[in-house]
Amino acid sequence: MSVLTDYFATGSDGVAATALDYVEGQPSLLDLPAEEVAAGKVLYRVAPHEATRPRVQVAQSGILVVQSKGVDPTCLARLEEILTGRPYNEVNADPRQATLIAPARNEDIDGRIVLSVTDTLRDALASLEPSAQAQVARRWASAEFDGAAEDSLTLFLAALTDLARRAVVNEDRLYCCVCF
Template identity: 45%
Template structure:
């Protein structure tokens, strides 16, 4: 199951890091190296730990500078929203588990996810939606580029490609269902319409971003 607000929690960090290093960790000859700001981090997370251990929050912002403040509370959820989520979970756990956009205290729209990394998983999704090859997509300038990283490297903000944002914004319900049937979001899972609720929410996030002239970003907690 693709994660949602109901199972959004922060796991313990397990990455090996050099003292004082910043940026996403990448495996190099069995060791760990750190990519600098502005670099691509396409397989950094997958190379070092299971995807199940990573929490990903997708959100929109007008610029990289604003997106970087996700490390400083930009996407912190309003306490009233948390209370409403708890009440919904008590009333209907199934409904509460559905991926949906929530408003942060700053007003920023946020989509919580689990097992959906912004590089490999969304790269595959972009290939499904645009007909471009995965290799072409990975060469894109904003595909998983590092915007900012926390002091300990356990929190990152990465870019999501504008091409994917635009493709998602144009999807209708039939196109979402078709994409879900073709999208391999996890190497351990077969394509399934079970991913349609997440795609629906992600398409809604993208449509809002296009309307406001925003871009999509991913905040990762390792």
Template identity: 45%
Template sequence: MGNLYEYFSAADDEEAAAALGRKGWTQDRGARTLAVKGIDPAVQIGRLEELLTGRPYAQITADPRFARRIGPSWADRGVVTLTDTLTRALAAGEESDLAQVTVDWSQIAEFDGQADPMDLAEFLFELSAIAARASERGHRLYCRWSR
């Protein structure tokens, strides 16, 4: 069945961690989330960041905000941070540049040849809009996941 991932912004780690275990939390705070299956916040988003920024993957994974778990620790759900470098790159991304990146991103080994660049482009445009709003408000990006 796979994990469900919900990408969102929050003012800080404490606010983001509060998202864990609360139903309807996004409506309560007027936040926009992007729910998706099959695009995990570590490897696949890390590879996206590599393509968007040119940062080597090893440098991305060494970033203290790379997929760092925050809040309570449960086996079936959690919240992780996304890097500020990714947030900035997404917020500044032009739609044509993002569309081009999705072609290369769709071909990474972690998608096992099953990713449609058009579907990834739609995801990326929405995530870019969330990142742009987060940047305007001084917020950061996060991902809530559940099994």
């Protein structure tokens, strides 16, 4: 079973952690409008292959969310290696590489977590030229996934690059809410 991921940008770990908060009657940081949720359910029913492709949504909070299936933040280490030339082991040792932001304690994990994305990857994505995205996706697919993932990764990479550019402009960091 693949994990579902919602990539987003915000100004601090504290704000990112609120993506898991539930307040009675109030939308959380990443809650989508009801009509978007309903449309997504219909899409999964009538065109499941299309529904699994990366999508960009705007949460009720105004936060831009890149939704994907199967591209969890641990997979981003290889992408960062490809984009920056930084050795894979060094990327994995980065204190922000897929670090648990929420919940605060491992024993509180209950189906959803928020993980950090490195600032180095955010910056590399922000400077990635659109003309290079397909080639990077191809290299990433062959290194981390399989060749069949290339098209989906190209779409994901385009959306994540846009999110990273916005994050740099706003001096935000990137995060991922993982649902499993």
